[in-house]
Amino acid sequence: xxxxxxxxxxxxxxxxxxxxxxxxxxxxxxxxxxxxxxxxxxxxxxxxxxxxxxxxxxxxxxxxxxxxxxxxxxxxxxxxxxxxxxxxxxxxxxxxxxxxxxxxxxxxxxxxxxxxxxxxxxxxxxxxxxxxxxxxxxxxxxxxxxxxxxxxxxxxxxxxxxxxxxxxxxxxxxxxxxxxxxxxxxxxxxxxxxxxxxxxxxxxxxxxxxxxxxxxxxxxxxxxxxxxxxxxxxxxxxxxxxxxxxxxxxxxxxxxxxxxxxxxxxxxxxxxxxxxxxxxxxxxxxxxxxxxxxxxxxxxxxxxxxxxxxxxxxxxxxxxxxxxxxxxxxxxxxxxxxxxxxxxxxxxxxxxxxxxxxxxxxxxxxxxxxxxxxxxxxxxxxxxxxxxxxxxxx
Numbered sequence: 222x223x224x225x226x227x228x229x230x231x232x233x234x235x236x237x238x239x240x241x242x243x244x245x246x247x248x249x250x251x252x253x254x255x256x257x258x259x260x261x262x263x264x265x266x267x268x269x270x271x272x273x274x275x276x277x278x279x280x281x282x283x284x285x286x287x288x289x290x291x292x293x294x295x296x297x298x299x300x301x302x303x304x305x306x307x308x309x310x311x312x313x314x315x316x317x318x319x320x321x322x323x324x325x326x327x328x329x330x331x332x333x334x335x336x337x338x339x340x341x342x343x344x345x346x347x348x349x350x351x352x353x354x355x356x357x358x359x360x361x362x363x364x365x366x367x368x369x370x371x372x373x374x375x376x377x378x379x380x381x382x383x384x385x386x387x388x389x390x391x392x393x394x395x396x397x398x399x400x401x402x403x404x405x406x407x408x409x410x411x412x413x414x415x416x417x418x419x420x421x422x423x424x425x426x427x428x429x430x431x432x433x434x435x436x437x438x439x440x441x442x443x444x445x446x447x448x449x450x451x452x453x454x455x456x457x458x459x460x461x462x463x464x465x466x467x468x469x470x471x472x473x474x475x476x477x478x479x480x481x482x483x484x485x486x487x488x489x490x491x492x493x494x495x496x497x498x499x500x501x502x503x504x505x506x507x508x509x510x511x512x513x514x515x516x517x518x519x520x521x522x523x524x525x526x527x528x529x530x531x532x533x534x535x536x537x538x539x540x541x542x543x544x545x546x547x548x549x550x551x552x553x554x555x556x557x558x559x560x561x562x563x564x565x566x567x568x569x570x571x572x573x574x575x576x577x578x579x580x581x582x583x584x585x586x587x588x589x590x591x592x593x594x595x596x597x598x599x600x601x602x603x604x605x606x607x608x609x610x611x612x613x614x615x
Contacts, residue, residue, distance in 0.1 A: 223245065223247060224239050225239060229259065250391070253389055254378065254387045255381070264288070264290060265343065265363070265388055268287040271283075271292060272284060272285050272295070272344060273345055274418065278446060282346045283297050283344075283345040284322065284326035284328070284345070286326075291455075292447055294331070294467075295443065296332070296462055297463070298321025300324055301327060306327070308496075309331025309334075311327040317351060322347075322351075325345075326352055326355055329464075330355070332463060332484075335515050336484075338508055339360050342361055344366035344367075346367065348370065348373045350370060352373065353374075353377050364386070364388070398412060399413065414449065418442055419442065422445070422583070423441055426605070428599055428605045430603065433604050436461075437556070440558035441583045441606070445612065447560075452469045453469075453563070453612075454470070456474070458481050459558045460485070465485045465557070466481035466487075466577070468480035474563070474570055475567065478569075478570045486547075489550070490542075490547055493547075493550055495539075495546070499513075499539055501513075501536075513525050556578065556581075558579065559574045559579045560584065561585070562612040564591070567593070568596070571597040575601045580602075582603055583605070586607030591607075
């Protein structure tokens with residue numbers, strides 16, 4: 222296939238629209254079903270690069286959940302605990318423990334379920350039936366993978382009356398050395414970002430605490446590869462082989478750190494017994510449960526525990542999850558890793574990260590205030606590595 226005509230571009234008024242190879246060669250993708258759109262392909266091609274690099278760096282199947290050209294979640298296929306399965310709404314999936322790829326997507330989707338609503342999915346390996354079963358029951362736009370088993374395709378074909386977007390990508394495809402795009406009629410050209418992220422990037426530890434265990438290195442690699450495909454400015458928290466909080470596209474670095482930290486906090490709080498034990502009405506749909514859980518933890522739009530409200534969602538009135546209870550629970554969490562796509566210009570980023578259990582940080586370094594940032598890490602006992610590499614993505 223030399224080109225594919227899109228329904229429209231970013232918005233319905235932006236026509237005509239298409240994808241094609243500038244050199245006239247075949248596209249590296251095959252559209253198995255559906256009709257993916259402009260933003261779908263942006264998500265598909267960015268998310269595929271992320272999971273491909275995670276697999277290459279860590280040697281495990283990987284998955285990502287993308288929304289509007291940034292990851293809502295990304296993970297490798299480590300087994301889930303019983304609490305994690307329940308928090309990710311996959312405790313009823315048979316065969317989950319036997320499919321590392323399904324575990325990876327369960328983690329990627331389960332991290333930030335509100336942001337993953339209507340996501341684009343990327344899988345590093347051939348999609349199996351267990352992974353397809355998870356995908357089938359979630360609200361999503363489509364999936365990209367290097368292949369699909371016959372059983373997986375049969376399961377996915379039942380989604381959206383056979384119109385679900387399924388893309389197969391050539392896993393051997395390598396982009397050209399140079400890439401270009403147009404903005405306001407002006408063509409930009411740059412070298413493709415082939416920079417490799419691995420443990421060698423974490424050798425320059427600049428803090429008094431030099432302890433950087435293998436699990437922390439793994440999680441910092443997850444965070445940094447995630448940031449490589451996140452709209453900048455961006456900060457990512459990672460734990461247990463998955464990105465647990467992504468702060469994307471913020472103008473202020475500390476705002477990235479706060480946003481990512483609040484998402485990481487919510488991920489951990491979703492595993493609290495009070496949240497796992499919420500007495501939902503059996504007819505409550507999954508997206509509605511996600512919204513209520515977020516309201517229960519963060520108390521954003523309404524008090525879901527109040528008289529007149531709780532009856533909409535629960536079979537009995539739940540106890541409130543107080544600020545004091547949440548803080549006490551979060552204070553027990555340590556060992557979280559944090560990556561930043563550019564240097565921390567102020568030590569407030571370290572202080573905010575520490576409040577979410579961060580013990581390990583990787584950032585490029587190079588700020589005139591590096592000494593203050595390092596001193597803050599030393600005071601808090603945090604290990605920090607300077608990578609020397611910025612990871613902006615636009």
